[in-house]
Amino acid sequence: MNDxxxxxxxxxxxxxxxxxxxxxxxxxxxxxxxxxxxxxxxxGRSRERLEGALAxxxxxxxxxxxxxxxxxxxxxxxxxxxxxxxxxxxxFEPGTLVTxxxxxxxxxxxxxxxxxxxxxxxxxxxxxxSEKTGYEHAAPDLFVDRVCIVTPDESTxxxxxxxxxxxxxxxxxxxxxxxxxxxxxxxGMTSHVPHAVASxxxxxxxxxxxxxxxxxxxDTTRIAAGDPAIWVxxxxxxxxxxxxxxxxxxxxxxxxxHAVKYGDARxxxxxxxxxxxxxxxxxx
Amino acid sequence: MNDxxxxxxxxxxxxxxxxxxxxxxxxxxxxxxxxxxxxxxxxGRSRERLEGALAxxxxxxxxxxxxxxxxxxxxxxxxxxxxxxxxxxxxFEPGTLVTxxxxxxxxxxxxxxxxxxxxxxxxxxxxxxSEKTGYEHAAPDLFVDRVCIVTPDESTxxxxxxxxxxxxxxxxxxxxxxxxxxxxxxxGMTSHVPHAVASxxxxxxxxxxxxxxxxxxxDTTRIAAGDPAIWVxxxxxxxxxxxxxxxxxxxxxxxxxHAVKYGDARxxxxxxxxxxxxxxxxxx
Numbered sequence: 001m002n003d004x005x006x007x008x009x010x011x012x013x014x015x016x017x018x019x020x021x022x023x024x025x026x027x028x029x030x031x032x033x034x035x036x037x038x039x040x041x042x043x044g045r046s047r048e049r050l051e052g053a054l055a056x057x058x059x060x061x062x063x064x065x066x067x068x069x070x071x072x073x074x075x076x077x078x079x080x081x082x083x084x085x086x087x088x089x090x091x092f093e094p095g096t097l098v099t100x101x102x103x104x105x106x107x108x109x110x111x112x113x114x115x116x117x118x119x120x121x122x123x124x125x126x127x128x129x130s131e132k133t134g135y136e137h138a139a140p141d142l143f144v145d146r147v148c149i150v151t152p153d154e155s156t157x158x159x160x161x162x163x164x165x166x167x168x169x170x171x172x173x174x175x176x177x178x179x180x181x182x183x184x185x186x187x188g189m190t191s192h193v194p195h196a197v198a199s200x201x202x203x204x205x206x207x208x209x210x211x212x213x214x215x216x217x218x219d220t221t222r223i224a225a226g227d228p229a230i231w232v233x234x235x236x237x238x239x240x241x242x243x244x245x246x247x248x249x250x251x252x253x254x255x256x257x258h259a260v261k262y263g264d265a266r267x268x269x270x271x272x273x274x275x276x277x278x279x280x281x282x283x284x
Numbered sequence: 285m286n287d288x289x290x291x292x293x294x295x296x297x298x299x300x301x302x303x304x305x306x307x308x309x310x311x312x313x314x315x316x317x318x319x320x321x322x323x324x325x326x327x328g329r330s331r332e333r334l335e336g337a338l339a340x341x342x343x344x345x346x347x348x349x350x351x352x353x354x355x356x357x358x359x360x361x362x363x364x365x366x367x368x369x370x371x372x373x374x375x376f377e378p379g380t381l382v383t384x385x386x387x388x389x390x391x392x393x394x395x396x397x398x399x400x401x402x403x404x405x406x407x408x409x410x411x412x413x414s415e416k417t418g419y420e421h422a423a424p425d426l427f428v429d430r431v432c433i434v435t436p437d438e439s440t441x442x443x444x445x446x447x448x449x450x451x452x453x454x455x456x457x458x459x460x461x462x463x464x465x466x467x468x469x470x471x472g473m474t475s476h477v478p479h480a481v482a483s484x485x486x487x488x489x490x491x492x493x494x495x496x497x498x499x500x501x502x503d504t505t506r507i508a509a510g511d512p513a514i515w516v517x518x519x520x521x522x523x524x525x526x527x528x529x530x531x532x533x534x535x536x537x538x539x540x541x542h543a544v545k546y547g548d549a550r551x552x553x554x555x556x557x558x559x560x561x562x563x564x565x566x567x568x
Contacts, residue, residue, distance in 0.1 A: 127498040131563075147496060176495075190497045194485055194504040196544075199559030200536035201478055211460075212431060213474045213566055214411040216507040220478040223500040224563040228556035235544050235552060246541050250534065252484035257530050260480075260519050268519060272512035275483030279415075279508040282497055 016069030024075030025135025033140035082111035144172035188241025300353030308359030309419025317424035366395035472525025
């Protein structure tokens with residue numbers, strides 16, 4: 001956990017944000033809102049999108065080429081991060097810290113190229129976002145009071161660890177360290193499986209039923225609106241944890257099914273009470 | 285669908301609301317907010333709760349006995365409605381219109397006693413609510429622009445139909461008629477199954493995972509916080525539709541599982557895209 005008092009002390013000369021979607025755009029917006037004094041560079045493939053972000057005042061400069069920045073943050077789909085780092089790695093300056101905001105950590109680390117010249121990669125996952133996409137929905141307060149998981153390993157230098165923690169804390173986040181493996185197991189259950197479940201419920205809704213989908217249905221399926229281009233790679237990159245989580249949910253649904261089928265009010269009450277208790281323990 | 289211009293023309297001398305939970309309390313609050321000129325009677329079992337609602341200005345009078353009202357609305361758990369109507373039926377005045385706000389319609393209708401003396405029952409289901417309970421969370425605008433399903437049958441008089449529609453329209457609702465059977469099939473999929481699914485996802489969350497449950501998990505599981513005392517009877521009373529809906533979701537989850545297991549990006553993309561399309565078609 002961070003000390004919030006260091007928020008004006010982000011010691012990075014410049015921050016390059018690769019991918020100006022909701023997360024990348026919000027990082028840029030948050031840096032601006034928190035009066036980061038260094039340069040913010042937006043990096044992307046579409047010149048038009050980049051010019052839009054520049055015109056919106058999100059970033060100080062833009063490029064479609066290899067980014068310069070003392071800190072480079074990849075906010076692109078999880079299957080692209082390592083390949084982009086590889087293609088950019090020759091122009092990184094010594095001492096560059098590389099991170100990403102991807103929702104899986106093991107697969108990205110495994111695919112990451114070896115970095116030389118004092119360039120270091122440490123994975124991050126800010127637990128913030130929404131079903132919306134694009135920097136047009138960027139929000140400078142997206143990260144405030146949220147958790148950011150960072151996944152250093154035995155090769156990570158104390159300096160890199162400290163810089164990374166300082167960066168996310170600067171955006172208002174509480175930083176928690178864990179291994180990439182533990183991250184993927186936990187997030188499989190708290191994020192990737194709920195996404196598949198929400199999508200499954202939305203996916204089987206018939207057109208004739210849709211007019212009668214009220215608040216409960218809308219809440220339960222909200223994240224299903226997320227972009228498949230982001231979620232296909234996440235689910236595939238976290239295969240084992242996703243399968244294990246899907247099995248846990250399926251087992252539980254089978255218990256519901258059994259209790260409903262046989263009119264077992266007591267079992268149904270226990271199932272619903274456990275769900276209610278777990279949900280109420282979350283603070284919203 | 286109603287003509288909103290008739291909102292000041294609710295021709296009921298008095299409205300009795302049985303059960304001052306979220307729905308009953310919000311009906312009372314909405315009648316007040318819309319300057320209903322008749323008497324609003326709160327009916328319940330707990331004298332203390334009733335006095336609280338009276339003190340809060342939600343209702344004009346309260347009773348733990350049989351209610352008087354030209355319109356009596358039962359907002360109690362679905363397994364109690366018919367029995368309560370039975371116990372109250374001897375004191376209903378001629379011309380009383382009885383309805384309920386329960387989430388299942390077939391089982392309530394089947395259990396309903398035969399009513400004499402010009403007393404008529406027609407089922408209703410206002411599609412509004414939240415995971416919160418109790419009149420303390422009552423909101424006068426809970427029903428505005430929401431759909432209310434009413435379930436007349438061949439024995440329903442045109443007058444009862446018109447009075448019921450006028451009542452829900454007075455609260456700001458769009459009224460849709462269908463059979464009790466159709467209601468239960470549709471709501472099984474749009475409400476009862478999502479409740480079980482949300483509860484299943486919340487129910488399998490381990491304590492160690494809970495700190496990392498972010499917005500997506502919270503949205504997906506929000507309704508799981510609902511009161512089991514309300515939801516056990518709903519799921520049991522809509523057994524066939526709930527089982528059919530659970531099977532639809534399970535089949536879909538099995539497709540997700542298969543696609544993840546075998547790394548089938550194309551199948552996964554199709555599944556997620558269908559879910560996203562269905563969810564985006566809902567207007568929030």
